[in-house]
Amino acid sequence: MYYSELKAEITALGFPEYRAKQVFEWLNKGIKSFDEMSNLPKAIREELKKIYYISVAILEKKQISDYDSTVKYLFSLTDGELIESVVMKYHHGYSICISTQVGCKMGCSFCATGKGGFIRNLSASEMLAQIEAAQSDLKIRISNIVLMGMGEPLDNYDNVLRFLHLVSADCGLNIGMRHISLSTCGLVDKIYELSKENLQLTLSISLHAPNDAIRSKTMPVNKKYPIDTLLKACRYYTKTTGRRISFEYAMIDGVNDSDECAAELASKLKGMLCHVNLIPVNSVTETNYRKSKKDRLVSFCNILQKKGITATVRRTLGADIDAACGQLRGKYSN
Ligand code: SAH
Ligand code: SF4
Numbered sequence: 001m002y003y004s005e006l007k008a009e010i011t012a013l014g015f016p017e018y019r020a021k022q023v024f025e026w027l028n029k030g031i032k033s034f035d036e037m038s039n040l041p042k043a044i045r046e047e048l049k050k051i052y053y054i055s056v057a058i059l060e061k062k063q064i065s066d067y068d069s070t071v072k073y074l075f076s077l078t079d080g081e082l083i084e085s086v087v088m089k090y091h092h093g094y095s096i097c098i099s100t101q102v103g104c105k106m107g108c109s110f111c112a113t114g115k116g117g118f119i120r121n122l123s124a125s126e127m128l129a130q131i132e133a134a135q136s137d138l139k140i141r142i143s144n145i146v147l148m149g150m151g152e153p154l155d156n157y158d159n160v161l162r163f164l165h166l167v168s169a170d171c172g173l174n175i176g177m178r179h180i181s182l183s184t185c186g187l188v189d190k191i192y193e194l195s196k197e198n199l200q201l202t203l204s205i206s207l208h209a210p211n212d213a214i215r216s217k218t219m220p221v222n223k224k225y226p227i228d229t230l231l232k233a234c235r236y237y238t239k240t241t242g243r244r245i246s247f248e249y250a251m252i253d254g255v256n257d258s259d260e261c262a263a264e265l266a267s268k269l270k271g272m273l274c275h276v277n278l279i280p281v282n283s284v285t286e287t288n289y290r291k292s293k294k295d296r297l298v299s300f301c302n303i304l305q306k307k308g309i310t311a312t313v314r315r316t317l318g319a320d321i322d323a324a325c326g327q328l329r330g331k332y333s334n
Contacts, residue, residue, distance in 0.1 A: 030132035101151025
């Protein structure tokens with residue numbers, strides 16, 4: 001809840017306004033039960049317990065990478081559903097990758113989450129709970145958030161927006177929008193909606209192909225929103241927000257990694273305020289996709305750069321711990 005909503009609820013129960021402030025402060029400290037709200041009289045706590053619940057993410061499994069200390073969590077929610085989050089350490093601090101849905105409707109062929117289908121949306125508090133749980137387990141403060149775990153954030157638009165406002169609020173975890181990235185497979189109508197919010201977050205677009213023929217084969221969403229329609233929305237987004245767009249491009253051996261693909265991609269992105277992240281695809285069981293060879297990544301990246309598109313080959317973290325989205329949940333629930 002936003003503070004204004006919480007205040008309305010608490011005062012409607014007949015309690016004074018300062019009680020709402022206390023409850024709000026406790027919730028933002030990441031407590032897990034009403035009994036921990038020690039400055040609230042027992043009678044109030046009991047009353048609150050009857051009406052409300054506090055979302056928690058319960059640690060089910062934790063894997064730590066031997067290579068780079070990346071930590072992958074499997075959490076269960078109040079109804080027993082399972083989601084994943086990953087914490088990565090960078091020189092500038094800790095970054096968390098959180099889930100926004102249980103499963104996903106979008107069915108991308110290279111994605112472990114997509115294989116499992118869609119179960120439900122996460123509430124804003126379940127998104128916050130992943131951060132609280134990781135912070136208290138590792139005894140650290142998270143400074144960056146990426147919405148790149150399980151699920152399609154723009155398919156859960158209202159809850160994601162609520163989460164963004166809550167997590168960036170001064171009285172909340174206070175993680176500024178500039179430290180948040182939201183990744184989408186390209187839900188064009190929602191990109192226009194998001195542009196209007198004019199948030200200072202980084203929008204990442206999972207592009208993964210330079211043309212409709214290849215993209216429609218791996219990403220069904222492309223049939224509804226083809227590349228040109230998507231890139232038009234991206235241009236609108238950069239114009240209205242002034243923010244650079246980040247394009248994710250998973251390099252799949254023999255599928256989208258040729259020099260011709262690179263040249264085609266460069267011509268599509270020409271003149272746009274953007275950056276391309278090239279990522280060797282993570283192989284997922286039940287798909288034949290393999291990572292592109294190193295020389296392909298280098299050649300692809302060079303072509304983009306020569307044609308004036310900034311691009312980098314992304315370092316992969318947590319390769320030994322199934323850190324790609326949906327992989328751990330898939331194994332655990334099989
Ligand atoms: N649904 C959103 C965000 C979650 S997926 C989206 O698709 O953008 C987060 C990122 O992981 C996306 O860029 C997605 O394309 C990528 N991804 C999924 N499976 C992958 C795999 N096997 N290898 C590399 N990247 C993958
Ligand atoms: Fe969903 Fe993103 Fe996976 Fe596609 S890549 S199935 S949109 S989570």
